Amino acid sequence: MTVRLSDTVAAEWTKLRSVRTTWTVAIAAMVVSVGLSVLFCLVTAQDYANLPAEQRLDFDAAGTSLVGLNLGLVLVAILGVLAVSTEYTTDMMRLTLAITPRRGRVLLSKALVVGLFAFVLGAVFAVAAFSIGQALLGTNPDIHALALGDPGVLRGMFGWGAEMAAFALIAFSGAVITRSSVGSVVLTIALIFAPAIVGAFLPAWVRTDILTYFPASAAEQLSAAHAPDGPGPVIGGTVLLGWVALALVLARTRLIGRDSG
Amino acid sequence: MISVRDLTKRYGRTTAVAGLTFDLRPGVVTGFLGPNGAGKSTTMRMILGLDAPTSGSVTIHGKPYRDLPAPIHEVGALLDAKAVHGARTARTHLRWIARAGGVPRTRVDEVLDIVGLTSVANARIATFSLGMHQRLGIATALLGDPPVLLLDEPVNGLDPEGVHWLRTLLRDLAAEGRAVLVSSHLMNEMAETAEHVLVIGRGELIADLPIDEFTQRGARGHVRVVAPRLAELSTVLKHAGGAVTRRPEGALEVIGLDAARIGDLALEYRIGLHELTPVHAGLEAAFLELTRGSVQYRAHRGER
Ligand SMILES: Nc1ncnc2c1ncn2[C@@H]1O[C@H](COP(=O)(O)OP(=O)(O)OP(=O)(O)O)[C@@H](O)[C@H]1O
Numbered sequence: 001m002t003v004r005l006s007d008t009v010a011a012e013w014t015k016l017r018s019v020r021t022t023w024t025v026a027i028a029a030m031v032v033s034v035g036l037s038v039l040f041c042l043v044t045a046q047d048y049a050n051l052p053a054e055q056r057l058d059f060d061a062a063g064t065s066l067v068g069l070n071l072g073l074v075l076v077a078i079l080g081v082l083a084v085s086t087e088y089t090t091d092m093m094r095l096t097l098a099i100t101p102r103r104g105r106v107l108l109s110k111a112l113v114v115g116l117f118a119f120v121l122g123a124v125f126a127v128a129a130f131s132i133g134q135a136l137l138g139t140n141p142d143i144h145a146l147a148l149g150d151p152g153v154l155r156g157m158f159g160w161g162a163e164m165a166a167f168a169l170i171a172f173s174g175a176v177i178t179r180s181s182v183g184s185v186v187l188t189i190a191l192i193f194a195p196a197i198v199g200a201f202l203p204a205w206v207r208t209d210i211l212t213y214f215p216a217s218a219a220e221q222l223s224a225a226h227a228p229d230g231p232g233p234v235i236g237g238t239v240l241l242g243w244v245a246l247a248l249v250l251a252r253t254r255l256i257g258r259d260s261g
Numbered sequence: 262m263i264s265v266r267d268l269t270k271r272y273g274r275t276t277a278v279a280g281l282t283f284d285l286r287p288g289v290v291t292g293f294l295g296p297n298g299a300g301k302s303t304t305m306r307m308i309l310g311l312d313a314p315t316s317g318s319v320t321i322h323g324k325p326y327r328d329l330p331a332p333i334h335e336v337g338a339l340l341d342a343k344a345v346h347g348a349r350t351a352r353t354h355l356r357w358i359a360r361a362g363g364v365p366r367t368r369v370d371e372v373l374d375i376v377g378l379t380s381v382a383n384a385r386i387a388t389f390s391l392g393m394h395q396r397l398g399i400a401t402a403l404l405g406d407p408p409v410l411l412l413d414e415p416v417n418g419l420d421p422e423g424v425h426w427l428r429t430l431l432r433d434l435a436a437e438g439r440a441v442l443v444s445s446h447l448m449n450e451m452a453e454t455a456e457h458v459l460v461i462g463r464g465e466l467i468a469d470l471p472i473d474e475f476t477q478r479g480a481r482g483h484v485r486v487v488a489p490r491l492a493e494l495s496t497v498l499k500h501a502g503g504a505v506t507r508r509p510e511g512a513l514e515v516i517g518l519d520a521a522r523i524g525d526l527a528l529e530y531r532i533g534l535h536e537l538t539p540v541h542a543g544l545e546a547a548f549l550e551l552t553r554g555s556v557q558y559r560a561h562r563g564e565r
């Protein structure tokens with residue numbers, strides 16, 4: 001008999017789903033992603049008339065209904081961290097690696113499970129937030145609410161899946177590399193928000209030529225239904241994939257090169 | 262089965278294992294003995310490919326552990342019973358391991374039954390006592406029904422009944438033809454279980470021999486003698502080559518002459534004997550003597 005990759009993947013999925021924290025965090029992520037978006041749409045629908053004219057002219061109905069996902073993203077990234085950091089804090093990683101000594105395969109399996117789970121969460125949250133949000137916005141006759149079939153919308157839904165998967169995997173890799181949950185959560189939050197915050201104080205060319213290629217902005221090219229100025233979804237998606245690949249390669253090097261402890 | 266060849270592991274300046282060479286025998290429980298920090302756990306981790314040797318090698322049927330196509334069908338291990346995630350139940354814990362190792366799901370309930378955890382199979386592991394953790398660890402090792410078992414201090418935390426159960430289990434597993442390596446730092450614990458012992462100290466192999474031979478070789482016993490004419494007898498015994506120590510309570514401890522010889526000598530010199538008792542050193546004493554030079558963490562009593 002030979003153990004196959006599918007066995008390792010199934011085992012990692014069993015591991016992830018058999019811990020209650022996974023579901024607590026996933027539900028929290030849903031509440032934040034969908035709940036905040038819905039609230040924001042409610043307020044916007046009521047208060048639309050009071051918005052500044054230029055905002056109304058250029059109203060981003062899709063973005064408005066997906067606002068909460070930007071925060072939900074952090075919780076989904078934390079799921080990626082938890083998938084590995086609990087194994088280091090409990091020392092269970094030794095057991096995992098004794099059961100499956102092929103470490104590259106362990107990493108790949110964990111990454112597949114974390115990535116797919118986060119992708120599904122991201123896409124589901126996006127569709128839910130979008131659908132409820134558009135229905136609420138549509139109650140105001142002045143707002144042009146969107147449907148899933150409108151240009152860019154469906155791509156944006158998958159884009160959110162991809163963005164959540166990407167950050168969950170970057171956070172996951174950070175946890176493999178640092179073996180510290182706090183460290184990798186802080187690192188990931190910084191990676192998500194710092195470019196936008198710091199960018200505001202930097203010259204415009206830094207923002208367009210450099211920060212655009214950081215993971216968060218690259219992901220935005222993919223997940224925003226009508227994308228902000230930038231290289232577009234294809235290049236944005238490729239750049240994001242590059243970041244994820246880099247993180248995973250570093251994690252693999254770290255996991256293979258070191259003693260288990 | 263398992264061949265360890267010239268295995269050495271250094272962590273920075275500490276040499277945890279130094280040039281260890283041994284083979285694990287099938288059909289026998291082998292006790293793996295050594296004081297704290299001797300390198301027992303490190304050796305086991307290297308067998309499982311968890312820590313990379315600084316030099317030397319370990320092979321299982323000629324292959325490194327990492328290259329085995331179905332590792333837990335070949336080697337079952339218990340390293341650290343506490344190193345599990347408390348949020349899972351015993352059953353889900355064993356399920357992911359079964360899945361990862363290519364073991365059918367039905368085997369999970371079998372091993373739970375073998376270790377006596379069936380009634381708490383759905384309880385979270387966090388609620389388990391140390392002894393229950395050990396049982397779960399043993400269940401994990403048995404999942405793949407492997408011909409080789411490596412158990413790092415499995416007796417820790419077991420109640421007397423549990424200890425007895427484990428002994429019987431280990432002997433039965435060996436009787437089925439498996440190689441069983443069990444580490445411990447208590448010699449007596451091994452006395453009734455192991456047929457063979459490997460003793461290490463400071464990472465080096467001190468002894469690799471059947472347990473009976475171990476007792477004989479490790480420490481010689483002495484003979485206790487009580488006689489009215491003690492001083493005279495003492496001189497006679499010393500002349501005959503014995504090492505004699507006079508005890509404060511008025512007895513002699515003689516090393517190097519057996520009871521029969523002492524009795525004959527006493528008759529020859531017409532010295533009456535009131536007591537002539539061979540005292541066996543026992544396993545623990547043999548072990549202590551063997552490892553005396555290699556204990557790293559010795560407690561110093563009454564340092565002032
Ligand atoms: N990961 C590590 N990093 C640094 N030193 C280590 C590491 N693991 C073990 N050591 C050192 O190697 C030596 C052997 O340790 P090991 O745990 O193998 O001993 P042991 O025989 O299992 O002891 P015990 O009976 O206390 O369990 C010790 O000096 C220990 O401090």
Ligand SMILES: [Mg+2]
Binds near residue numbers: 302303413
């Ligand atoms: Mg140990």
